[in-house]
Amino acid sequence: MITCIRRCALSVLALAAVASPVAAAMAQDRPAPISESEVRSHIAVLASDEFEGRAPGTAGETRTLDYLAKTWASYGLVSGTNDTTRPWFQPVPLVERKPYGQAVSAVARGKALALKEDGVVLAGRNPTDRVTGEPVFVGFGVKADGTLNADVQGRVVLMLSAEPKFAGAAKLPNLRDRQKMLADAGAAAVLITAPEGASWGALRAQLANGSMRLASDDKGAKIGGVLRGDVTQALMRAARLSPDDAIASAQDAAFAPIILPVTLDLATSALVRAFASHNVIGKLPGARPGSGAVIVLGHWDHFGICRSEEAEDRICNGAVDNASGMAVLLTVAERLARSAGAGAPLDRDVYFMGTTAEERGLLGAYHFADNPVVPLDQILVALNIDTVAIAPKGAPVALVGRGENGLDEIVDQVAIAAGRTVDSDTEANAFIRRQDGWALAAKGVKSIMAGGSFSDMALLQAFLTTVYHQPDDELTDATPLGGAADDANLHVDLVRHFADEAKYNPAPTGD
Ligand SMILES: [Zn+2]
Numbered sequence: 001m002i003t004c005i006r007r008c009a010l011s012v013l014a015l016a017a018v019a020s021p022v023a024a025a026m027a028q029d030r031p032a033p034i035s036e037s038e039v040r041s042h043i044a045v046l047a048s049d050e051f052e053g054r055a056p057g058t059a060g061e062t063r064t065l066d067y068l069a070k071t072w073a074s075y076g077l078v079s080g081t082n083d084t085t086r087p088w089f090q091p092v093p094l095v096e097r098k099p100y101g102q103a104v105s106a107v108a109r110g111k112a113l114a115l116k117e118d119g120v121v122l123a124g125r126n127p128t129d130r131v132t133g134e135p136v137f138v139g140f141g142v143k144a145d146g147t148l149n150a151d152v153q154g155r156v157v158l159m160l161s162a163e164p165k166f167a168g169a170a171k172l173p174n175l176r177d178r179q180k181m182l183a184d185a186g187a188a189a190v191l192i193t194a195p196e197g198a199s200w201g202a203l204r205a206q207l208a209n210g211s212m213r214l215a216s217d218d219k220g221a222k223i224g225g226v227l228r229g230d231v232t233q234a235l236m237r238a239a240r241l242s243p244d245d246a247i248a249s250a251q252d253a254a255f256a257p258i259i260l261p262v263t264l265d266l267a268t269s270a271l272v273r274a275f276a277s278h279n280v281i282g283k284l285p286g287a288r289p290g291s292g293a294v295i296v297l298g299h300w301d302h303f304g305i306c307r308s309e310e311a312e313d314r315i316c317n318g319a320v321d322n323a324s325g326m327a328v329l330l331t332v333a334e335r336l337a338r339s340a341g342a343g344a345p346l347d348r349d350v351y352f353m354g355t356t357a358e359e360r361g362l363l364g365a366y367h368f369a370d371n372p373v374v375p376l377d378q379i380l381v382a383l384n385i386d387t388v389a390i391a392p393k394g395a396p397v398a399l400v401g402r403g404e405n406g407l408d409e410i411v412d413q414v415a416i417a418a419g420r421t422v423d424s425d426t427e428a429n430a431f432i433r434r435q436d437g438w439a440l441a442a443k444g445v446k447s448i449m450a451g452g453s454f455s456d457m458a459l460l461q462a463f464l465t466t467v468y469h470q471p472d473d474e475l476t477d478a479t480p481l482g483g484a485a486d487d488a489n490l491h492v493d494l495v496r497h498f499a500d501e502a503k504y505n506p507a508p509t510g511d
Pocket of ligand 1: 321359469
């Protein structure tokens, strides 16, 4: 179908060239808008059961990478890795861990303490791990200056998961950073209290799913764990502490950590797998090398086979999240490559990247930011595309990243010129850290996610609270693709603008 659309359109162009050079030039500039059916045809492939939900490191990854690279190449894109030894695919070394078993026992004053084991979830770093010792309750783990409040070398640490707020203190490290600090300081096991308000069942299921990390960032204590509230209380009572008093005293920046005279014995087993997944990167070379680059990115990965054998539907197909975004990357590349092939190349190189392991913490995007294929200061704009098949045709354009990088006015003007209305509030910024563009923005790249999906929060929430990350995120006749086609056309215009030296020529950063 794609080949047909392309051939038919090309033959129309050829006829126009014979008929009138002016009409031909116009046709080159303005090919037919990207249609819903073009977007649908790519989603149908990427979200099909044959692609097995596109989990990193599976057969689904191989099929996905192959489809993306071959389709881009068929349009005339070249490899964008800028590495002739590794065309198209940038390896992203990952470590995946799945917990398999755990054992927990406790002894207080010579007597075994009955801890409810279903209230403890442990995850070990190695195939087997064991840590024994008296836990030190560190409160939030930090002093008012943000440094650790205890010597934790070799210890079992028990820490509150809530964010510390000491009177008069500056911003203190968040939970993840505090866990890292404890591991870096040599803690053998880091146990945290279950976050307030979190469903214990959901938390357990999430932890049982395992974790994935970049091999380059694979640090941590031997054992990590979460304790349900009643287990934390039982430990404190066994140490003759009032749980309420101990937790209240930790709210004070002068809190002194307390060693609980209870011997904990923690053991874990896990399946640990190191493997390389890949970002796939294509390039539409510009006419003016050295004039900077534009990157359009979206994540290709999803959760794969996400239900156990007895489930009726085992595959999380990720049709909206994010086969729809990849479909937009494909159609946008096709339109731009077609214009370039017809003699109207853009000034700047345009990169198209499908990232891996976004669902596991933006890992592919972080890897790219650490190992960019062009220096990051040459990437003038990053346009991320995620979860586009939500809004109907004509939805206003919202911006994740509004007010963050001076691009608002340009995007608004391009959107209005394309016949869209603009949603100028900053509601969409609630998602700024939850999307791949964040990994680049964190390193100073001007990064935005523009589109209709983030303009109607009620519509977005309706998706997030139902089929999102479930086997039901499938392509159906009812999948709204009007907004996705709109957003695809918008991105053709945005890339044309940002890749044009005359239209967009920002002063180099640092000036
Ligand atoms: Zn997702």
